[in-house]
Amino acid sequence: MSALLQSKTLLPETIANLLGLSGTLxxxxxxxxxxxxxxxxxxxxxxxxxxxxKRKITAAFTDRIAVNRIGxxxxxxxxxxxxxxxxxxxxxxxxxxxxAWDLGPLVIPFSALLGFAVIPMGSGIQLxxxxxxxxxxxxxxxxxxxxxxxxxxxxxxxxSLLGGLRAIAxxxxxxxxxxxxxxxxxxxxxxxxxxxxxxxxxxxxxxxxGVTIPQWFAFVNPFAFVLxxxxxxxxxxxxxxxxxxxxxxxxxxYQTEYSSVYFVLIYLGEFIHxxxxxxxxxxxxxxxxAGPVLPGFIWFTIKIWLFxxxxxxxxxxxxxxxxxxFLDVGWKGMLVLSFANLALTAIIVGVIA
Numbered sequence: 218m219s220a221l222l223q224s225k226t227l228l229p230e231t232i233a234n235l236l237g238l239s240g241t242l243x244x245x246x247x248x249x250x251x252x253x254x255x256x257x258x259x260x261x262x263x264x265x266x267x268x269x270x271k272r273k274i275t276a277a278f279t280d281r282i283a284v285n286r287i288g289x290x291x292x293x294x295x296x297x298x299x300x301x302x303x304x305x306x307x308x309x310x311x312x313x314x315x316x317a318w319d320l321g322p323l324v325i326p327f328s329a330l331l332g333f334a335v336i337p338m339g340s341g342i343q344l345x346x347x348x349x350x351x352x353x354x355x356x357x358x359x360x361x362x363x364x365x366x367x368x369x370x371x372x373x374x375x376x377s378l379l380g381g382l383r384a385i386a387x388x389x390x391x392x393x394x395x396x397x398x399x400x401x402x403x404x405x406x407x408x409x410x411x412x413x414x415x416x417x418x419x420x421x422x423x424x425x426x427g428v429t430i431p432q433w434f435a436f437v438n439p440f441a442f443v444l445x446x447x448x449x450x451x452x453x454x455x456x457x458x459x460x461x462x463x464x465x466x467x468x469x470x471y472q473t474e475y476s477s478v479y480f481v482l483i484y485l486g487e488f489i490h491x492x493x494x495x496x497x498x499x500x501x502x503x504x505x506x507a508g509p510v511l512p513g514f515i516w517f518t519i520k521i522w523l524f525x526x527x528x529x530x531x532x533x534x535x536x537x538x539x540x541x542x543f544l545d546v547g548w549k550g551m552l553v554l555s556f557a558n559l560a561l562t563a564i565i566v567g568v569i570a
Contacts, residue, residue, distance in 0.1 A: 226341050228255070251344050256330050262518070263488045266525055268298040274526065278533035299481075307477040310373060317371035321471075322479040324364030325486030332357035332493045337412050339506045339514030350411035351403070354497050355396055358452070361490060362388040365461060365471045368483075372474040380470020383540065384461040390547030391451035391458070394555035398445045401562040402434050402501045415505035435502040441558050442502045446527075448551055449494040451543075454487065456532040460543050488525075495524025 228251040233243030269284065269292055276283030284291030309318075334357070335350035337343045347353060362384055369381015406414050422432040435442040451458035462470040472483050499505055499520040508516030538546065 227251075227343050227346060228341060229344060231341055248344065252334070255333060255338075255342075255344060259330065259333060259489060259492060260485070262492065262522075263485055264295050264299075265292075266491070267484055267488045268295045270525075271529060274529040275533055278530070302481050303478055305477040305480075307479065308474075310474050312373035313474070314371035314373075317367040318474075319479075321364045321368035321371065322475060322482040322486070324367065325361045326482055326489055327486075328357055328360035328364065329486055329489035329493045331360070333496065335411050336493075336496045336500055337415050337505050338496075338517045339512060342506075342514055343412065346410060346412050349409045351399065351409050351414065351497070351501070354411070354493075354500075355392075355399065358490065358493055358497070359388065359392055361486065362392075364486070368475070369471040372471070374474050376467040376469075377471050377473045379467045380461045380463070380473070383463070383467075384471060386540070386544060387451055387454070387458065387461055387547075390544055391448050391551060394547070394551040395445065395448035395452055397552075397555040397559050398441050398448060399497075399501055401438065401441045401559050404559070404562050404566050405434060405437065411500050411505075415500060415507065418504040419507055431504055431507065433502060433504045438558070438562065441562070442498075444551065444555055444558060445498060445502065446524075448555070449498060449524075450528065450531060451547065453491045453494045453528065455491070455528040457535045457538045458543060459532075459537055460540055463537065465537075491525050491528055492521045495521035498524060 229244060229247030231247070232250050233239065233247035236243070236246065238246055272283040272294075273291075275281075284294040287293040287297050309315075332354045334344045335347060335353050337346075365384035366381045369377045369379075369384065372378070402414065403409060406417050408414065418431060418433050420432045421429045422436055423430050430436060450456075454461055462472065467473075472480065475483060496517070499517065503520050506513030506517035506520075508519075511519075
């Protein structure tokens with residue numbers, strides 16, 4: 218069993234022990250410092266993914282060069298974009314519902330960061346490990362839909378309202394298949410605890426010519442993995458499911474009336490949600506941080522970045538669905554297939570047991 222699985226010490230406990238603290242005070246301080254460290258690691262990766270990597274990947278697909286003149290490989294465009302956006306005036310339209318309009322952009326990044334609290338990222342790199350961990354991750358990620366709805370109805374703009382309504386449609390049509398497909402993994406593991414789900418995937422599945430293939434649920438049930446990835450694309454709002462934004466149809470949907478720091482928060486939350494989607498997929502189907510030779514945290518980072526690269530590839534390669542097609546795929550396709558997968562998985566587990 219890997220070092221991650223042998224280590225039951227969570228990151229806050231490790232920090233508290235290093236500081237010589239114990240009891241409630243140690244748990245609080247260790248938790249705050251651990252959350253601060255994890256959040257900043259994710260924010261740094263998001264800063265690279267948004268202003269720089271997104272442009273580079275899209276340019277590669279469209280035979281362009283993208284950013285290359287500001288710093289080495291254009292990396293300082295991250296700083297330039299931050300200064301440019303944060304220095305812009307925050308324009309507040311007339312007639313907005315200020316409490317909801319102000320809180321909406323904060324809800325999106327907060328919900329995504331909250332979901333990472335229960336994700337095992339490496340040996341001892343996990344903030345919390347409750348028995349209902351994977352349910353908490355799904356629930357935290359879904360809070361973002363509340364933020365989208367708040368921004369949509371509070372902006373006093375019909376295009377923003379349409380974006381908020383589409384966000385509701387997206388949430389209902391695709392989050393149900395996402396959770397049901399995730400539940401098929403729970404049938405195999407018999408637990409909702411994320412560390413236990415990762416632990417069961419460390420067992421060998423089959424050995425071929427001396428090479429041992431681990432019991433990752435992407436290998437055990439590839440159909441469920443494909444369904445989960447597709448539903449996850451809709452959950453994070455990437456093509457062909459970026460209906461709530463739809464720039465060519467509704468300007469920018471729920472974010473039409475936002476600028477300056479609020480615009481930054483919205484896009485920050487969008488990219489953190491992509492990484493959260495990759496983290497949940499890695500935890501349920503790809504062995505979490507498990508991998509040969511390299512430390513677990515490195516493997517975890519590689520897996521969530523591979524999911525990010527996949528979302529950008531799909532964004533460049535597949536056109537957006539119409540809203541009616543979008544709902545048809547969700548209700549008539551994904552929902553039916555996810556229940557079929559759940560039923561088939563239950564039968565297989567019942568026979569094996």
